[in-house]
Amino acid sequence: MKNFGRHRSVAAAVLAASALVLTAACDSGSTGDDGAPAISIAFSVSTLNNPFFVQLRDGAEQAAKDMGVKLIVQDAQNDATKQINDVQSFVTQKVQAILVNAVETDQSAPIATAARNAMIPLVAVDRSIDGPVVSEVTSDNVQGGQLAAEALAKAVGPGDVVTLQGISGTSASRDRDEGFTQGMALRSSIRVVTKKGAEFDRAKGMDVMTALMQSQPKLKGVFAENDEMALGAAKALGARAGKDVMIVGFDGTPDALAAVQGGSLAATIAQQPRELGRLAVEQAVKTVRKEKVRQLIEVPVKVVTKDNVAGFRN
């Protein structure tokens, strides 16, 4: 049949594989094998395709560097299965603590199980985990949602607004929605006409907003549960953003702060992702050192409008 000469590809595959492994090894050289620090911890991030989580990682890496501990970071690429695989790899690498920023709170139980079986302490970062953790470091998302309601009401006055929801299984989305709904309940002149999911994604936020412009022509305001969706919505609205339709985002990413300055976003709720990352690493290291950790740390959030945006853009 067609099998003649297939052994040639053996040699080829061998070469390819070894070359790649060597390349890979060189890449990882920067983490440094010599002088092996005593403590090694690992961090699984939900996605690095979002500036908020990139800042979160940066904060964690900076803290690890400052404290002299080794930090391994993996990107779950918003795939709950990949996140479990990554955590399993952390376990086999015998790290002493694992930080997890869950892809979905609802699908995170196996992560907690894997860590518990290996008796490795778990720290939940930004989103809750369905299982026991030694510490959870998060923004006060409920308070953030309330602040967003207040900011949107102030910008819109009376009228109809919509909510762009994030990934529905995440605690961040749930808590922001809860806070926003509470805030809206206090105000009778402003009303949420519909809630649409856009998965915390800018392109999806734009698509959903485009559809909403057709179905809700009288719309006066938008609350997006993160800045990426808010910026997508602003893009869909074009010149109407900030004039006819007011948008409030959440996160305080650099792009969003620029948009607040430029006027296309009415406000954003600034989180402190670097601070979140730093505190999470701190808690993990404290656990390893058998020091006392705080079970829940809620990092305060702040409303950013045109009046105070300058202070947030370094």
Place this chain on the structure above:
Amino acid sequence: MTTTLVERDDDRIDLRRLLSDNGALGGLIVLVLALAVMAPNFLTAQNLLNVGVQAAVVAVLAFGQTFVIVSGGIDLSVGSVAALSGMVAAWSFTEAGLPGWLALVAGLVTGLAAGLVNGVMVSYGRLPAFIATLAMLSVARGLTLVVSDGTPKSTPDEITALGSTIGDYLPVPLLVMLLVFGLTGIILTRTYAGRTMYAVGGNADAARLSGINVRRSTLVVYGLAGVFAAVAGLLLAGRLASAGPQAAVGYELDAIAAVVIGGASLSGGVGRATGTFVGALVLAVLRNGLNQLQVTPFWQQVVIGVVIALAVLFDTLRRRNK
């Protein structure tokens, strides 16, 4: 002719035959050896079991894909069909109140149905396989979102068991993968249906003229791919103890890559269960190993892409040189 890996030890004929039958196997062995040296925790029993579990979903998808590719087609819908099957199973249990085992069956039937629709579109509708299954990719993902209403649904114990371990060490996904591997080998080499896949993939007209019912063969092929996708979807849901609306996005590409790394030809007529198995293991070992070596996630994707390209490149060169 050319040199082989095992040229020196002539008494190990079996290994030599195995290697020359299976280009990717040599690559896999070297990969494993290199990782064993470079990553101290790679060659531990626990990690190797992890690799097996991590390979399982893509491997099962890839076995289904092997039938399709051998018969000269392609199935882009397997990732979405896996998600839909898992979601229908979870929905049947949580919302429709079916008993767990029946929910599992409902998931399998969903996969079969989606596969048969693909088969009908390709054989009777004469749509190119690429287009028919691209349409199904979108439809199945959309239906998954409709059924789930955008939120994950928890699975019954019968399905969760598929993602767990027997005792302390024996992972069920690994067993399912091996079972499906054996089944694929038997179907491809020992059954009439399997032999007709090679005939159809080699030359559909010649197959038809020699009395093979090509349409029926196509239906069988896509039906099998659908059922295998359903098994993969149930495994995936089992591991997470819930079915997610965004599960298995992009997994069809991993499955196709595994088949192609395993030495199958996208022009049809060539491909084996062992090749696909090795291909799936190469991907899983590579992912796991790059993790262990702490290669940054962005570089991992680059490396995996390069491996896929090289595997196919060498395969093409080999064919051209013949």
